[in-house]
Amino acid sequence: MLQLYKSRDFGLIFKDTFGFLKTHGKHFFKNYITVNGIFILILVTMTYMFYKGYEDIVMGGYVGNNNFNALENYLNENAGSVLLYGSIYIIVGIIVGVLNYAFVPIYFKLYEKHKGANFASKEIVDELIGNISKLTIFILVSILIAIPLFIVVGIIGLLMAITLIGIPFLIFLGALVSFFYHSTLMEYIKSDKKGIFECFGYSLNLCFKKFFPSLGAMGIFMLIVGIAQSVFSIAQLIIMMSAGVMSLENPNSLSEIDQWSTLFVILFILQILSYLFNLLTAAVIQMNQAIVYYSLKEEIENINTQNTIEQIGSAPD
Template identity: 30%
Template sequence: MLHLFKKRTFSEYIGDTFAFFKENGKHFFKHYFIINGGLLLLLLVLSYFIFKVYFEVLFSSIGTNAPNFLEDYFNNNIALIIGVFLFFLIVILFVSLVNYAFPIIYLQLYEKHKGCNFETLDLIKAMKAKIGKIILFFLALVGLSLTAGLLLMAIVFALFFVIIGIPIAIIGIPALMAWVQLSFYEYLNEDMGILEAYGRGFDKLKQQFWPIVGSTIIMYIIIQTIATVFIAIPYIIGVIDMVTNIENQQTDADALSFFSIMMVVVVCISILVSYILNNIMIINGGIIYYSLRDQNENITTLSDIDQIGTPSE
């Protein structure tokens, strides 16, 4: 069993993340898809039909004599478009909420049961017990994103016009991601308010800033590389088919029709892969969180002391 409470270095943050999935990946993703599979399927179905209509309208405007074809289409269907968009946004937020909380709850039970000796019902009960805190954290996160987050983005964007802006973005964005993850772990694992959780998360980030940021950057690069491979395949197929149809003097409509389908497939695969692979990033955050807790609270040492004199089996 991989122990969560353990003092780690930079390389161990990455290595133990993959060791966790190697040891418990089958159990983790089994229950992940049992709980989240239906939600992901709903999101993919909605995404398919929404983007299918979008690309059909987009490509159908090519070659038309109407200069404001897209504008006219949206103006004539404004109520339907707004209604579908709001419903789609609500589904995305709910799916994101459940998906983001699942790995944190999973690690809680993993530590509590000293391994993956728990079932789907245990996960559902634990998530229901924390649902209020999960929603509050996301509301606070949205509020911070719309205030301080936008201000920071504006500053970073302005700094992009000078050389110093690029390294600040490369370091700052992963640091913000790690801070939010550590704060969410604090909030769901301890009895505290949101502001206190963010404060403790920030303290933990400062404690090992460069190893944490470096680990987050490496994990992000790995995830994006894997996602790009999955996304590139249908995109390349669509481009090759469109070029082939044009060379064979087939109608532009046929070529664009298949290409639009491939673009929809690309979007759906992108959404699915991003949600699934995001588990790796959050588990990595958990490995960091439990390591820092052990470093601060000496949990492993105290546990070893408590076991002194206990008869071995």
């Protein structure tokens, strides 16, 4: 078991993040896919239906009938169905987003409670259901706080961008904002006594505790993940361009319709793989931030030190 409450410097944050991945990665991702899988599958299915619909309407109309207004005509004729489908798609997307964002705080709460990864997906689902009201309050308050927060962050980011030298450091600004929200949710879900605004205040205090080592570690970790995502995206782009060149040799020919279908299947698969990869890497970023959260919480509250003293005091003579 990884000791959560422990003072960490820059290097130890990285070591414990990768150590957690190595030791509990299989358990983490297995439960991640189990808990979120059904809604991701629904979203993927709906996305596939959208891709196929787009292909049938636009490519079928353009390639088969030279109808450049096929999509516009379809939307005008089926406005009600499109609105209903779009609304369901947005709702499912929001559910997927909330579940993915809440998974890591719930996972670490159970990890702390069981003193290790000795729990199953059912307990994670039960915790998610039990925290629906907290998640709803968190989302609403987060939107409210985001208005002034992003004005301030936007001004700071603009000043950094103007100096040019500050552009590479924008990722650290993003890491700070991301950690502010994530540590708030972790504290809110863990605590039965603190209100949401108290948790935001606590999170703000954490943000400036051991500021440079913690922010540096989170920013560089986000950069590493961002590079991995970029490499995946570049590979995706190369495959898409290669498929596109093969499929567009004669786009006005009716015989090319089957090739267009093949192209869209390839594009769809690549998009889904990219989406899943981004979800999983985003969870890893949250995992890194959770390690920082417990480290900074130990700095403020000395939880591990107090527990050690209590164990010594309760030891039999």
